[in-house]
Amino acid sequence: MSVTLAIPSKGRMKEDAVASLARAGITVSAAADNRSYRTSVAGAEGLDVLLLSASEIARELRDGAIDFGITGEDLIRESAAEPGDIVEIVARLGFGRADVVVAVPDPWVDVETMEDLNDVAAEFRQRHGRRLRIATKYWRLTQGFFARRHGIQSYRIVESLGATEGAPAAGSADIVVDITSTGDTLRANHLRVLDDGIILRSEACLMRSLAGPADAGLAEAVAARFRAS
Amino acid sequence: MSRPGPVADAPAPSRPAGGPEAVLADFFARRGAVPLDAPMLQPAEPFLDAAGDALRRRIFLTKGDRGETLCLRPEFTIPVCLAHIAEAKSLPRAYGYRGLVFRQRSDEPAEFEQAGIEDFGDADTAGADARAIGGALEALAALGLDPAGLDLLVGDQNLFEALLEALDLPAGWQRRLLRSFGDEARLQATLTALAAGGAAGRRSRLDPEIAALAKPEARPALEAAIAARMEAAGLPPFSGRTPAEVAGRLIEKRLFAAAGLAPQALAILQDFLGLECPLSEAGRLLRAKADEAEIDLGRALALFEARNAALEAAGVDLAAIRYRAAFGRSLDYYTGVVFEARARGSVLPLAGGGRYDRLLMLLGAEAPIPAVGFSLWLDRIRQIVDPQEAAR
Numbered sequence: 252m253s254v255t256l257a258i259p260s261k262g263r264m265k266e267d268a269v270a271s272l273a274r275a276g277i278t279v280s281a282a283a284d285n286r287s288y289r290t291s292v293a294g295a296e297g298l299d300v301l302l303l304s305a306s307e308i309a310r311e312l313r314d315g316a317i318d319f320g321i322t323g324e325d326l327i328r329e330s331a332a333e334p335g336d337i338v339e340i341v342a343r344l345g346f347g348r349a350d351v352v353v354a355v356p357d358p359w360v361d362v363e364t365m366e367d368l369n370d371v372a373a374e375f376r377q378r379h380g381r382r383l384r385i386a387t388k389y390w391r392l393t394q395g396f397f398a399r400r401h402g403i404q405s406y407r408i409v410e411s412l413g414a415t416e417g418a419p420a421a422g423s424a425d426i427v428v429d430i431t432s433t434g435d436t437l438r439a440n441h442l443r444v445l446d447d448g449i450i451l452r453s454e455a456c457l458m459r460s461l462a463g464p465a466d467a468g469l470a471e472a473v474a475a476r477f478r479a480s
Numbered sequence: 481m482s483r484p485g486p487v488a489d490a491p492a493p494s495r496p497a498g499g500p501e502a503v504l505a506d507f508f509a510r511r512g513a514v515p516l517d518a519p520m521l522q523p524a525e526p527f528l529d530a531a532g533d534a535l536r537r538r539i540f541l542t543k544g545d546r547g548e549t550l551c552l553r554p555e556f557t558i559p560v561c562l563a564h565i566a567e568a569k570s571l572p573r574a575y576g577y578r579g580l581v582f583r584q585r586s587d588e589p590a591e592f593e594q595a596g597i598e599d600f601g602d603a604d605t606a607g608a609d610a611r612a613i614g615g616a617l618e619a620l621a622a623l624g625l626d627p628a629g630l631d632l633l634v635g636d637q638n639l640f641e642a643l644l645e646a647l648d649l650p651a652g653w654q655r656r657l658l659r660s661f662g663d664e665a666r667l668q669a670t671l672t673a674l675a676a677g678g679a680a681g682r683r684s685r686l687d688p689e690i691a692a693l694a695k696p697e698a699r700p701a702l703e704a705a706i707a708a709r710m711e712a713a714g715l716p717p718f719s720g721r722t723p724a725e726v727a728g729r730l731i732e733k734r735l736f737a738a739a740g741l742a743p744q745a746l747a748i749l750q751d752f753l754g755l756e757c758p759l760s761e762a763g764r765l766l767r768a769k770a771d772e773a774e775i776d777l778g779r780a781l782a783l784f785e786a787r788n789a790a791l792e793a794a795g796v797d798l799a800a801i802r803y804r805a806a807f808g809r810s811l812d813y814y815t816g817v818v819f820e821a822r823a824r825g826s827v828l829p830l831a832g833g834g835r836y837d838r839l840l841m842l843l844g845a846e847a848p849i850p851a852v853g854f855s856l857w858l859d860r861i862r863q864i865v866d867p868q869e870a871a872r
Contacts, residue, residue, distance in 0.1 A: 370652060
């Protein structure tokens with residue numbers, strides 16, 4: 252029996268994930284074939300480490316196709332309505348920190364809070380013949396925050412797959428829900444985060460799928476190394 | 481929210497003659513409702529447009545060949561409206577429907593059967609309202625439910641709207657309160673926030689240049705400053721919010737933020753929202769409250785009383801219906817009376833409906849069409865009338 256753990260396949264997230272595995276005594280090195288998604292692992296008997304894209308890791312955890320994954324909390328919260336039912340957060344790893352936020356055009360000087368935004372959204376249709384449009388790749392997080400947390404019903408989501416921050420200037424949306432670590436990109440695009448507009452403070456986490464038929468003893472042994480470290 | 485079982489100690493309801501199909505067909509004929517069959521696969525846009533994107537997580541969406549978004553019919557009111565608009569039939573007219581609808585629900589199957597009547601174009605508001613409430617009660621009885629085992633609840637958004645107007649609250653506050661109506665926790669939170677007003681003292685991060693201009697007498701300069709910022713931000717000039725709109729709202733907001741909702745107005749609102757009584761007592765109590773507060777609820781109260789009179793004339797026992805001033809239904813397209821019938825002690829409706837005078841225009845009708853209707857949850861009704869059959 253073995254258990255599988257997926258880490259991001261490239262970039263800063265990959266390096267940081269490899270480093271945090273190393274701190275738990277697990278050494279991951281690239282497979283002989285550079286294009287392979289498999290790795291060779293030392294320090295943990297029966298553990299396979301795979302390289303996947305960060306959003307794929309969230310999906311595979313949800314579906315139980317992998318036992319563990321290191322990816323952003325934002326992605327797992329976006330992938331299921333009740334993330335607590337499908338994954339357990341074993342450890343917060345302290346890297347990949349970023350916030351999912353609601354940002355409006357800075358010239359909207361009258362909108363500082365979600366309650367202000369609620370006023371604007373409620374009247375939008377009557378004034379402009381269409382609903383307020385929100386560009387985002389986080390439709391689930393957006394709906395949870397707008398409808399359930401703030402009672403805002405009146406908006407339309409415009410799905411955005413990249414460069415969300417450009418949507419208001421491009422005219423494809425009025426406001427954005429986006430992820431930001433420093434806020435620089437939002438500011439450069441004349442967008443301003445609302446005072447109470449932080450939906451999620453995200454960071455990379457080691458997560459365990461609750462859906463998979465994992466070897467329970469082995470999986471618990473892997474989880475225990477991170478809980479201790 | 482717990483899922484209620486059938487009423488435990490209610491007397492066994494009488495079984496209707498024929499199945500629910502025959503009972504409903506008879507009922508529609510008696511009420512002069514034209515049967516209407518709407519396609520199960522519907523364009524999603526009208527539902528999302530009328531109810532907002534928040535509906536998206538409760539309905540079943542799919543894509544058509546040409547990329548258009550379709551959904552499994554989540555309810556019948558909007559399809560009936562669309563069919564009526566498309567065929568431009570004469571008014572007044574009532575439609576009856578029965579069929580499967582599809583919605584994500586927490587503890588119940590997502591596929592379930594509903595039936596109901598939508599009544600369009602009757603200028604006699606009180607009469608049409610009473611016909612809808614009376615019709616729902618008659619249908620429940622015809623399907624075999626014992627009226628003694630039901631909680632009947634009526635609310636009226638018109639009265640709340642009239643009260644806000646009579647109190648002469650700022651327009652922005654009126655809209656904010658009206659929007660929260662029907663969600664008692666949210667409404668209380670909104671009232672608390674307005675009462676705290678400037679005292680709550682959130683420190684604004686507003687740019688000093690803008691803050692200095694945020695007063696009625698500096699409005700042209702404020703609009704110019706906002707327009708310059710919009711241009712610098714590259715916002716498209718002919719779409720979305722305008723400098724005038726932003727300036728107007730900022731000035732109004734700062735004008736009223738300092739004051740806060742007056743304690744006297746807050747007390748009147750709370751007193752009104754706390755009212756719950758038999759519908760037979762409601763008119764008298766509302767009049768007494770209005771007199772005491774020295775306000776005039778005008779046409780809204782007259783309509784409320786005319787509706788009650790029409791219900792009585794139709795043989796409905798007003799003493800058996802509860803009026804709750806704070807009661808509204810979660811769909812934001814309702815504009816007047818709303819009502820629900822529930823199994824005693826449950827929060828889930830067996831029948832529910834109300835008036836929605838703006839929806840047909842919103843969906844493309846050329847002129848406003850008064851509309852009122854109700855839906856029956858046939859799955860829940862079957863659970864009570866015939867639990868063995870329903871379990872099969």
